[in-house]
Amino acid sequence: MNEGDVIAKIREKFGDKVLEAYTPGTRRVSIRVQPEIYKEVVGYVANDLGASFLSCVSGIDRGDSLEVIANLGYSTCILIKTLIPKNNPEIDSLTDILPAADLYEREVHELLGIIFKNHPNPGRTFLPEDWPEGVYPLRKEYVPEHPKPLRRGGKD
Amino acid sequence: MSFEIPIGPQHPIHVEPLMLKLKVEGELIVDVDIDVSYIHRGxxxxxxxxxxxQGLFLAERICGICNCAHSLCYCLNIEQLLGKEAPPRAKYLRVIVEELSRVHSHLLWLGHYFHTLGFETLFMYFWRDRERVMDMLELMTGNRVTTSYNVIGGVRRDITPEIDSKLRRMIEHLRERMKYYEAAIRSEPSLLGRLQGVGLLKPEDAIRLGTVGPHLRASxxxxxxxLDDPYSGHEEIPFNVITYDTCDCYGRVMVRIGEVFESLDMIAYALDHLPSGEYRLKMPxxxxxxxxxxxxxxxxxxxxxxxxxxxxxxTNPFRYxxxxxxxxxxASVAAMLKSRGDYEVYIADVPAILGGIDPCICCTARVIITDEGKKTRRITTLTELERYARERGVRM
Structure with missing residues (x-):
């Protein structure tokens, strides 16, 4: 299935709820949808379009909102993107339709603070045990501290 | 009576220390939990x-063994972003170094895998031959491990006729050695007993759990x-995708051995058909x-x-x-380690199953065995865990 077919089929099925669809390159498809139908679109791509291999779930801090991207498919990479508000970052978990999402969603949850509803085990997996609660390192407001450079003689 | 056995988090050769909490009943593993929080480097x-x-140097250091793949992926990414493409000669040179590093990684894995199963002779053999590959990497790139060969827009240096002839000699040598090892592994009953039927992963489960690489192909x-998304002249270079339908640790070994042969053929083809011209674009x-x-x-x-x-x-990426x-x-390790129905997983199979995905977890530093019934804790060493694995090998 080529890039154009994927876009046509998703547009046909979901109509206006698909906000944006384009091909950023060869064998790449990018689809932006409303958060309510995000899981439904992923399920449709996985079951009906046959791209049942989930290669990753990523999160991006876009300022006022957070973006979640599910990346599916062996040959054609189908990126399903959705924007959720930063003050209420909740989205449906994909784990019940695609178990591979488990670790990826845990990672996005810890690094960006996105809450995946109905995730089976949202415990800490990636960040160290002593990492403070509520600090999300991949958000733009988090600025890492740089250790002071060592000087000869140990002064400052 | 059930025990909890944590495995990890320290082990010397893999960059991602990992903690596995195994719940066991007798020698059977019934549940497993994964923790990878020990070395998040941000x-x-x-x-x-x-x-x-600057990012190229950091991307290259994400993984020591796969450094070539990481730097290649980074360069391809930035080139795509800039709308540029490496010259044809650079693409072929990238394939040569990529496949050399694949050969070195697979030989390292094979040697280490048999070491954890208690077959030291094969470990010595594989690692001796890996040295030849490392020497070639050093000749071609200037470095043994972190190659720093790929740069945005091409590769760092060209190949010389001297390196070309040495590479061909190495390929011939390695092909002969690999044939011998393959025959040895196929005909060694104790090895087959340790590998066949261990760590079963059905194809549908492998896809569902998002498995990749030789591990997936062994299913x-x-x-x-x-093959699916050629990125560096792979449309032109012929190669076979090795698959095995045994779905077990034996398949994982044989897939990697097959891939070593394929990689050697790809290097030979790339050397024969190396395009002329520039090997690097000029970049500011x-x-x-x-x-x-x-x-x-x-x-x-x-x-x-x-x-x-x-x-x-x-000048910086917004998000990488x-x-x-x-x-x-x-995810598939967790699934493979759980006993269910007829499929039984023993503690002694842990090194074989974990090692099968090539995370190098087998170098577990120490293991705490908690006896829930007696409320005691004892710390065993890696040697003890390996002895477990070896005794099982001897019994068979």
Missing amino acids: IEKALELRSYP GVKHDVR PFFKAPVGESLSRVEAPRGELIHYSISDGG RVRTPTLANL
Whole structure:
């Protein structure tokens, strides 16, 4: 299935709820949808379009909102993107339709603070045990501290 | 009576220390929990704070063994973002070094895998031959381990006729050796007993759990990024995708052995058909990338590697996402380690199953065995765990 077919089929099925669809390159498809139908679109791509291999779930801090991207498919990479508000970052978990999402969603949850509803085990997996609660390192407001450079003689 | 056995988190050769909490009944493993929180280095954040040319050096250091795959994936990503393409000669040179590093990674894995199973002779043999490959990497790139060969827009150096002839000699030598090892592994009953039927992963489960690389191909699924999404002249270079339908640890060994042969053939083909011309585009030391996004995929020795970057038009990436193959394969480890129905997993199989995905977890530093019934804790050493594994080998 080529890039154009994927876009046509998703547009046909979901109509206006698909906000944006384009091909950023060869064998790449990018689809932006409303958060309510995000899981439904992923399920449709996985079951009906046959791209049942989930290669990753990523999160991006876009300022006022957070973006979640599910990346599916062996040959054609189908990126399903959705924007959720930063003050209420909740989205449906994909784990019940695609178990591979488990670790990826845990990672996005810890690094960006996105809450995946109905995730089976949202415990800490990636960040160290002593990492403070509520600090999300991949958000733009988090600025890492740089250790002071060592000087000869140990002064400052 | 059930025990909990934590395995990890320290082990010397893998960059991602990992903790597995195994719940066992007798020698059977009934449940497993994974923890990878020990060495989160924040490289994705660090890449946001560096310019594109600086990022290359960091991306290369994500993984020591797959450094070539990471630097290639990074370069492809930034080239896509800039709308540039490496010259044909650079593509072929990239394939040569990529396949050399695949051979070295597979030989390292094979040697280490048999070491954890208690077959020291094969360990010595594989690692001796790996030295030849390391020497070739050093000749071609200037470094044994972190090659720093790929740069944005091409490769760092060209190949000379002297290196060419040495590479061909190495390929001939290694091909003969690998044939011998393959025959030895196929005909060694104690080895087959340790591998066959251990760590079963059915194809449908492998896809469902997002498994990648040789691990996936050993479950009979024909997926290889080089075939499905050719990225560096792989359309022109002939190669076979090795699959095995045994779905067990034996298949994982044989897939990797098969891939070593394929990689050697690819190197020989690339040497024969090396295009002439430039090996590197001229790139400014600092540049801005146009607004956009790009996703690059590379078949690293352990499986599909994904880099995804978003540019806001500045000198640094707005967001850089890396998905390494080991993370993708971890979910399947948890599934393979659980006994269910007729499928039984013993503690002694843990090194074989864990090792099968190539995370190098077998070098577990120490193991705490908690006896829930007696409420006692004792710390065993790696040697003890290995002895467990070996005794099982001897019994068979």
